[in-house]
Amino acid sequence: MGTTRFVYAPDSTYAVGIDLGGTKINAGIVDEKGHVLSACSLPTLPGHGSIPDRIIETLQKLFQNEDGPDLIRIRGIGVASAGQINWGEGSVHFSTDLIPGYTGTPLRRILEERFQMPVFVDNDVNVLTLTEKRLGSAQGLRNFVCLALGTGVGGGIMADGQIVRGSWGGAGEVGHMSVDFDGLPCVCGGMGCLEQYASGTGIGARMRRKLESVGRDTAAVDAREVIALWQAGDVIASTIMNETFRALGSGLASLIHMFNPEMIVLGGGVAESGEVFLERVRAETLKRAMPSFTENLRIVSAYRGNYSGMIGAGLQLWEYPLRT
Ligand code: BMX
Numbered sequence: 001m002g003t004t005r006f007v008y009a010p011d012s013t014y015a016v017g018i019d020l021g022g023t024k025i026n027a028g029i030v031d032e033k034g035h036v037l038s039a040c041s042l043p044t045l046p047g048h049g050s051i052p053d054r055i056i057e058t059l060q061k062l063f064q065n066e067d068g069p070d071l072i073r074i075r076g077i078g079v080a081s082a083g084q085i086n087w088g089e090g091s092v093h094f095s096t097d098l099i100p101g102y103t104g105t106p107l108r109r110i111l112e113e114r115f116q117m118p119v120f121v122d123n124d125v126n127v128l129t130l131t132e133k134r135l136g137s138a139q140g141l142r143n144f145v146c147l148a149l150g151t152g153v154g155g156g157i158m159a160d161g162q163i164v165r166g167s168w169g170g171a172g173e174v175g176h177m178s179v180d181f182d183g184l185p186c187v188c189g190g191m192g193c194l195e196q197y198a199s200g201t202g203i204g205a206r207m208r209r210k211l212e213s214v215g216r217d218t219a220a221v222d223a224r225e226v227i228a229l230w231q232a233g234d235v236i237a238s239t240i241m242n243e244t245f246r247a248l249g250s251g252l253a254s255l256i257h258m259f260n261p262e263m264i265v266l267g268g269g270v271a272e273s274g275e276v277f278l279e280r281v282r283a284e285t286l287k288r289a290m291p292s293f294t295e296n297l298r299i300v301s302a303y304r305g306n307y308s309g310m311i312g313a314g315l316q317l318w319e320y321p322l323r324t
């Protein structure tokens with residue numbers, strides 16, 4: 001099997017985008033319009049070895065090919081990573097135990113040294129926010145909030161046309177906004193975090209606990225199954241999902257009051273469960289937000305499920321000035 005060499009060319013129309021989540025790493029060659037030239041995926045295997053090594057392995061797989069070109073020019077590498085990213089340094093300021101041992105990783109330095117080209121690193125959902133701004137339903141909007149309901153719940157806030165970063169880059173962790181001050185303990189150390197109610201992990205865990213409490217078998221029950229059962233009218237799954245919708249309504253109402261957005265974009269596997277899901281989220285949000293804030297508010301689903309993070313990761317190479 002052959003290997004394509006990739007070389008740094010700041011004027012290239014291609015960039016490498018890498019999306020690193022708690023479950024899998026997607027890597028691809030993308031352009032400014034969101035076209036994906038090629039892509040591949042490896043499981044993240046959190047807790048098993050170093051994440052930078054795993055990223056490098058994913059890139060090696062991306063550039064292995066049967067009959068692709070010998071050489072490809074790219075303007076740099078963009079990484080979208082779960083965890084709180086120090087935006088200035090491109091390092092992992094803090095990661096919850098969704099990715100054990102990841103805190104402190106100087107991701108940009110490692111990848112720049114290895115590949116000798118510009119590398120940008122941002123939080124996975126900040127990058128999704130960029131995809132929405134440049135290619136998705138939020139094009140032209142200056143105030144919107146993006147949430148990804150995946151392994152965890154992540155967020156990105158666009159306020160006055162800029163991603164809100166806070167003092168070192170950690171702003172927008174909306175998954176760790178408490179929607180119940182006495183609620184479920186969270187991996188971050190908090191209580192009642194939205195993530196416990198609206199992430200795939202949280203939905204699966206609550207369903208398993210509920211089934212256990214009534215003496216039912218819980219083996220391999222995950223969020224996908226809970227959502228399928230809810231759609232089929234199962235009573236227990238509906239109880240779990242009703243709680244998810246109330247938690248989302250409560251969290252979104254707070255975000256709406258805080259940031260007065262024009263749009264809320266919902267992405268991630270959980271939000272891809274169709275229009276009925278969105279309708280329920282809208283209804284629970286409208287119940288809890290002041291009407292003056294929701295008159296013109298749209299709650300929509302994200303741009304393109306699978307690859308939106310990877311594309312947004314690459315878009316950083318056009319969004320921000322290139323360091324040389
Ligand atoms: C967690 C947190 C966020 C991340 C979100 C979505 C970590 C490792 N992750 O709340 O930074 O944006 O999950 O992540 O601290 P995903 O894995 O579901 O894409």
Ligand code: ZN
Pocket residue numbers: 175176177186187188189190191193195
């Ligand atoms: Zn939390």
